[in-house]
Amino acid sequence: MMELDHYTPAVATLVLGVIGLLILSRLSQRASNIDKPSLVLQLVFWGAGLAVVVALVVALPLEANVRGQILSLIGVVLTAIIALSSTTFVSNAMAGIMLQATRPFKPGDFILVNGVFGRVTRRSLVSTRIQTETRDFTNLPNLLLVTQPVTVQHREGTIIQADVSLGYDVHHSFAERELLKAAESAGLTDPYVLVAELLDHAVVYRAAGFLEDVVNPLTARSQLRQKMLDELHGAGIEIASPNIMAQRQQSGDTQTFPTEVLKKVTRSSADKPEAKIFDSAHAAANVQALREQIGEIRVEIDAQEEKIKAASDETRASETSVLESLERRLKWLESQEEA
Template structure:
């Protein structure tokens, strides 16, 4: 009796070994794979598992009627699962492919989606993940991204600004000059001032300037506000609303300005210890990995071009080409080790 099941047991063992070996060689051992590269490999493992189950069904000794009923049940289950999930599943895949074709953003970019602002950490076929300024991770389905406006901060630079309201007794020309001075102190270029509102009690000013390096965007915004406070206070400008009321008795000559308005310039310079280093650590790691992978692919493509050049053309300086190929090979090996080390050292987020 046991001998009847021996072929089925052997088949099951072979299927388990094949699936386990495939999973280990395609996914488990390749720690430097991103979410996009893992997906087709995972689908391949799933396909192998389904094929193995079908083969095993034909090896198990049973009547044709029973085998047909089991196959029919599996077909109904698979059809139901695909039918129920196909809408969201397919649309998210199509949305993910569209985002890759359009290339609106990439890992490390600052983006705003609705009221969420942060840096892109991961782009998969089904979802996009961003890291917010609180260091939290927020995941958006790709379908949501193609139906919702997404604001992307350009890597080539952006305009940062801040607003404040001052009384009508303050000369506009002087305020504009001081605001321009504050913006230039924090290394902004192309600075300008706008009057955004003339209210019943105050004038609202907007000071803005071009920030060429967006890596420390949040720090730059904070520094601009700090410098506006310091410059206005140093020049005797009181920043309070005309409707300001204080129950304590002060003379008309009293000014609500800090006694020490000096600021250290070093405090307003972005450095490696800036808040963005902590806020967007995962996004920075993802950006660095993407850059390393891009460089790796460039070196591989370049070596393929040089190899074809050596095969088809004998007029070129073969010694120089071979030297470049060898140099690229060394860099490829170095990049592969760096990527594998960084990927293996990264800990999963909880």
């Protein structure tokens, strides 16, 4: 009976540890679709498991030297596991922690990495699961998401675009008119058309527009291409994509030119597509420029305060007026930065 009493702390530790791990496992399963709690609970689960093993060894009725040897063995095994798996588990786990800290995307975002496009469904400690266009799930190692470029679709709207090849006998003004119609018919706002490439057999045009409903990007791309087909075919414009090797009998001095040219459409700077495409970058550049101006004004204010201290009574009033003007300028710039 006395011998059994020696094992009571170890049994109690084991029972409590198992119950705690079961509770953490249950909580982790419930939070599997919630980004931050899932990662935290997984880390806590692994840490708690290690703590239970160490506590069990401490609670066993062993001699001090034997207990020390077992704890040393556990430390050696743990170190060996970490060293051997440093290129896989540990690296992905550290990448998962890094993604949690930086939060470049969250569940529900559309991402593109290494040619794989899908919507993020959950993030775990070592991998991120996305649902692809075929409704299947793809698990991406977190290390891949840290070391490779990841394109995240803008949550407030994105640019939808599609390319088409037209012959050199079609003037770009006609192509632009029909492609703009197609983009508008597809429900895109602020449409624009770019001449993407000049190939040997055709001209590549890129029709694009702003999509506010980012939930259905695949449908939007399909509708844009459908409308491009409708508008171009309706206007009698032949699509030369894929490559069409047409053999047409012509005289030796024949040149391929458009038969008709529309009036050139002029665009203001506000209509340029870059204003919509790079809106965040433009905003960041404007904020940086404001901060630089604020820094310069503050340096001028400090210099002006020194001038006022050294100024005579006759010039102090004018120098103070300059200082007040600089302070008003600084206040306005700071209000612009906050806005």
